[in-house]
Amino acid sequence: xxxxxxxxxxxxxxxxxxxxxxxxxxxxxxxxxxxxxxxxxxxxxxxxxxxxxxxxxxxxxxxxxxxxxxxxxxxxxxxxxxxxxxxxxxxxxxxxxxxxxxxxxxxxxxxxxxxxxxxxxxxxxxxxxxxxxxxxxxxxxxxxxxxxxxxxxxxxxxxxxxxxxxxxxxxxxxxxxxxxxxxxxxxxxxxxxxxxxxxxxxxxxxxxxxxxxxxxxxxxxxxxxxxxxxxxxxxxxxxxxxxxxxxxxxxxxxxxxxxxxxxxxxxxxxxxxxxxxxxxxxxxxxxxxxxxxxxxxxxxxxxxxxxxxxxxxxxxxxxxxxxxxxxxxxxxxxxxxxxxxxxxxxxxxxxxxxxxxxxxxxxxxxxxxxxxxxxxxxxxxxxxxxxxxxxxxxxxx
Amino acid sequence: xxxxxxxxxxxxxxxxxxxxxxxxxxxxxxxxxxxxxxxxxxxxxxxxxxxxxxxxxxxxxxxxxxxxxxxxxxxxxxxxxxxxxxxxxxxxxxxxxxxxxxxxxxxxxxxxxxxxxxxxxxxxxxxxxxxxxxxxxxxxxxxxxxxxxxxxxxxxxxxxxxxxxxxxxxxxxxxxxxxxxxxxxxxxxxxxxxxxxxxxxxxxxxxxxxxxxxxxxxxxxxxxxxxxxxxxxxxxxxxxxxxxxxxxxxxxxxxxxxxxxxxxxxxxxxxxxxxxxxxxxxxxxxxxxxxxxxxxxxxxxxxxxxxxxxxxxxxxxxxxxxxxxxxxxxxxxxxxxxxxxxxxxxxxxxxxxxxxxxxxxxxxxxxxxxxxxxxxxxxxxxxxxxxxxxxxxxxxxxxxxxxxxxxxxxxxxxxxxxxxxxxxxxxxxxxxxxxxxxxxxxxxxxxxxxxxxxx
Numbered sequence: 001x002x003x004x005x006x007x008x009x010x011x012x013x014x015x016x017x018x019x020x021x022x023x024x025x026x027x028x029x030x031x032x033x034x035x036x037x038x039x040x041x042x043x044x045x046x047x048x049x050x051x052x053x054x055x056x057x058x059x060x061x062x063x064x065x066x067x068x069x070x071x072x073x074x075x076x077x078x079x080x081x082x083x084x085x086x087x088x089x090x091x092x093x094x095x096x097x098x099x100x101x102x103x104x105x106x107x108x109x110x111x112x113x114x115x116x117x118x119x120x121x122x123x124x125x126x127x128x129x130x131x132x133x134x135x136x137x138x139x140x141x142x143x144x145x146x147x148x149x150x151x152x153x154x155x156x157x158x159x160x161x162x163x164x165x166x167x168x169x170x171x172x173x174x175x176x177x178x179x180x181x182x183x184x185x186x187x188x189x190x191x192x193x194x195x196x197x198x199x200x201x202x203x204x205x206x207x208x209x210x211x212x213x214x215x216x217x218x219x220x221x222x223x224x225x226x227x228x229x230x231x232x233x234x235x236x237x238x239x240x241x242x243x244x245x246x247x248x249x250x251x252x253x254x255x256x257x258x259x260x261x262x263x264x265x266x267x268x269x270x271x272x273x274x275x276x277x278x279x280x281x282x283x284x285x286x287x288x289x290x291x292x293x294x295x296x297x298x299x300x301x302x303x304x305x306x307x308x309x310x311x312x313x314x315x316x317x318x319x320x321x322x323x324x325x326x327x328x329x330x331x332x333x334x335x336x337x338x339x340x341x342x343x344x345x346x347x348x349x350x351x352x353x354x355x356x357x358x359x360x361x362x363x364x365x366x367x368x369x370x371x372x373x374x375x376x377x378x379x380x381x382x383x384x385x386x387x388x389x390x391x392x393x394x395x396x397x
Numbered sequence: 398x399x400x401x402x403x404x405x406x407x408x409x410x411x412x413x414x415x416x417x418x419x420x421x422x423x424x425x426x427x428x429x430x431x432x433x434x435x436x437x438x439x440x441x442x443x444x445x446x447x448x449x450x451x452x453x454x455x456x457x458x459x460x461x462x463x464x465x466x467x468x469x470x471x472x473x474x475x476x477x478x479x480x481x482x483x484x485x486x487x488x489x490x491x492x493x494x495x496x497x498x499x500x501x502x503x504x505x506x507x508x509x510x511x512x513x514x515x516x517x518x519x520x521x522x523x524x525x526x527x528x529x530x531x532x533x534x535x536x537x538x539x540x541x542x543x544x545x546x547x548x549x550x551x552x553x554x555x556x557x558x559x560x561x562x563x564x565x566x567x568x569x570x571x572x573x574x575x576x577x578x579x580x581x582x583x584x585x586x587x588x589x590x591x592x593x594x595x596x597x598x599x600x601x602x603x604x605x606x607x608x609x610x611x612x613x614x615x616x617x618x619x620x621x622x623x624x625x626x627x628x629x630x631x632x633x634x635x636x637x638x639x640x641x642x643x644x645x646x647x648x649x650x651x652x653x654x655x656x657x658x659x660x661x662x663x664x665x666x667x668x669x670x671x672x673x674x675x676x677x678x679x680x681x682x683x684x685x686x687x688x689x690x691x692x693x694x695x696x697x698x699x700x701x702x703x704x705x706x707x708x709x710x711x712x713x714x715x716x717x718x719x720x721x722x723x724x725x726x727x728x729x730x731x732x733x734x735x736x737x738x739x740x741x742x743x744x745x746x747x748x749x750x751x752x753x754x755x756x757x758x759x760x761x762x763x764x765x766x767x768x769x770x771x772x773x774x775x776x777x778x779x780x781x782x783x784x785x786x787x788x789x790x791x792x793x794x795x796x797x798x799x800x801x802x803x804x805x806x807x808x809x810x811x812x813x814x815x816x817x818x819x820x821x822x823x824x825x826x827x828x829x830x831x832x833x834x835x836x837x838x839x840x841x842x843x844x845x846x847x848x849x850x851x852x
Binding site: 005033037041044047048050054131132174271275279333390392394 | 410634636637638639702704708709710711712713714728730732733734735736737738739740741742745748749750751752753754755756757759770771772773774775776777778779780781782783784785788794795796798799814815816822826829830831832833834835837838839840
């Protein structure tokens with residue numbers, strides 16, 4: 001490793017203050033600190049030793065937690081592909097191959113567009129270090145996309161999200177909205193034809209679908225029950241075993257790349273909670289809020305969608321993925337412990353409300369989280385306000 | 398009356414190189430120093446002596462031109478050999494070459510009954526002129542107390558919970574009488590309570606128990622349990638317009654000696670500790686001691702950092718440095734100015750971390766494991782990202798992140814309502830240690846206190 005270090009030391013001078021390439025310093029720094037934890041030491045006053053953790057390790061933990069969902073997503077894209085075109089794959093390798101061929105480019109494009117084209121430019125123009133936050137955003141964006149998404153849209157959405165949702169507010173740590181969700185919301189409203197409907201959730205490639213194939217997601221099927229009056233259970237049962245509670249839990253169903261398997265998302269949740277990187281309060285209260293709201297609606301029972309078994313809501317659509325990976329974003333979520341309970345529960349509740357009461361938006365989690373992102377500071381304002389009041393009260397007695 | 402408080406939050410940094418509980422004999426250091434930088438809030442330090450002057454122990458050598466009633470005196474007798482200045486002629490150190498036999502300035506000595514009859518003004522004069530006064534610290538702000546004030550209460554933390562902290566049972570041994578006299582002197586300044594807070598885990602220190610005019614409180618928990626700021630928060634928190642004093646038990650003892658013996662006796666027992674020390678143990682010396690005699694032939698490595706105080710709140714002083722006025726500990730740890738290949742991702746059991754993020758496995762180690770930690774920052778400064786972690790190491794009803802952000806925003810109302818009066822740097826030192834984004838939180842806290850104090 002000595003020679004790499006020597007090489008870095010050798011090319012470093014022009015990037016330092018006063019050097020010719022000074023304005024590219026942060027580009028250089030990001031590469032250097034990726035390879036080596038720098039030799040910086042603590043100052044003469046203040047703490048003399050530091051904890052072994054840094055933001056890179058913090059962020060990479062989230063990536064590790066996302067990996068099971070990503071790997072399963074690759075498999076599922078291939079699996080759904082062969083199911084839809086009615087061809088028996090020669091081996092499971094074929095499934096992995098087709099899936100990887102579709103998913104890996106999306107991941108690469110999200111990173112190239114968001115990180116290399118946008119973050120790097122901003123680091124030079126705005127003279128701030130390249131933050132590790134995009135390591136996570138760049139992985140989240142592909143996972144919330146339908147598998148048929150055109151690559152140029154991935155690029156556009158990533159750039160839009162980084163510029164408008166993050167850099168406009170000052171970079172990582174300052175953003176109000178979850179970056180990956182802004183990317184998705186942007187495409188959702190700008191190119192609805194590519195983001196909704198029955199034809200985007202299964203990657204067909206050049207092949208044609210078999211007769212009788214429907215690419216509908218369970219959410220879309222449930223939304224139709226409001227009109228048709230058919231019971232939700234019957235509507236889902238029409239697809240055979242495909243949309244049973246257990247198959248939706250395991251995740252071999254059409255949907256966004258990383259969102260279908262609740263099982264592997266929960267593995268990610270366990271990693272986030274065990275490492276302490278994700279807030280268990282938000283995850284727990286999110287699921288609890290959704291269950292509670294679904295149960296209340298079931299009691300109301302105004303139409304067949306109201307009557308859906310609350311457990312179904314937890315395994316359908318992006319609910320689990322959103323609560324585990326998006327709602328727990330420390331920057332855009334609530335920052336106080338009390339606030340986290342309220343914030344998580346409201347996300348769960350709002351998701352169900354949007355799903356059931358407004359079937360025009362089949363998936364509610366995206367809007368629920370974005371909405372609560374905006375409200376998180378307000379929640380904290382009142383929680384912290386209570387602390388201030390306690391202090392004030394003490395002073396006057 | 399006495400309270401018993403149990404606190405769970407905090408973090409133990411178990412470092413290698415704890416001082417053996419033995420008192421080693423050693424040739425005394427040649428030089429001793431008075432350092433204006435030890436006294437936070439000293440605005441216009443001015444040397445009262447020149448190079449070549451002879452001083453006794455207790456001779457004034459330094460004052461703050463903004464608060465000229467408080468005299469800062471020499472800990473030993475000898476000759477002024479150097480007045481060290483830094484950038485813009487900032488006064489850094491007044492160095493004294495010590496005599497073999499210490500001569501003392503003489504002050505009035507008191508019997509117990511003399512003391513009972515003495516007025517506040519009288520004892521105050523003696524404290525101010527002798528150099529014992531700066532032991533008294535005022536909260537809010539954590540600065541040397543103003544002689545004009547009468548504090549609501551006085552708080553004494555009877556133990557130190559910092560990493561490698563010296564054992565107060567050992568450094569205060571045999572000082573019972575001095576402590577009691579010191580308390581009697583302090584009693585003259587307040588109508589409130591004098592709290593002595595003891596470690597609920599340890600044996601009761603005999604020094605503290607001989608006096609029933611103080612309230613003894615028991616604190617059980619992990620660091621920062623020994624921080625007097627945390628203790629005040631749980632006993633009688635500081636609100637706006639409140640003013641309390643804090644003093645280290647050593648300070649009380651020094652005051653006791655002053656009134657019993659009539660001299661400014663700066664002799665103290667200090668600990669030398671840290672992973673790079675060959676024989677970590679205790680030494681008897683004087684305040685402001687040069688550290689070179691203690692470390693001579695006593696180190697494991699040669700690329701090390703010398704810290705006056707502990708690793709969380711201390712100051713790097715260099716090989717030729719001198720012990721700080723308030724410190725009882727010299728810590729020697731390895732310097733960490735080496736890059737580490739892929740250090741941010743490799744799994745490790747040896748990097749102590751409050752976090753359990755991927756690969757940081759120190760939480761699996763036994764709590765008895767002792768760590769060797771160098772001075773590397775182990776990461777680069779970033780924006781605030783993580784939430785909820787600072788709260789876990791600040792056992793007070795305070796939102797550290799919000800308070801820190803209000804300081805950065807210079808929002809006076811918020812700083813006040815979020816509790817800035819209740820803290821000083823040391824109370825947030827653990828936040829600085831565990832911070833993922835590597836902020837200089839203690840410096841930020843001081844900036845906030847300065848904003849509140851001077852505007």
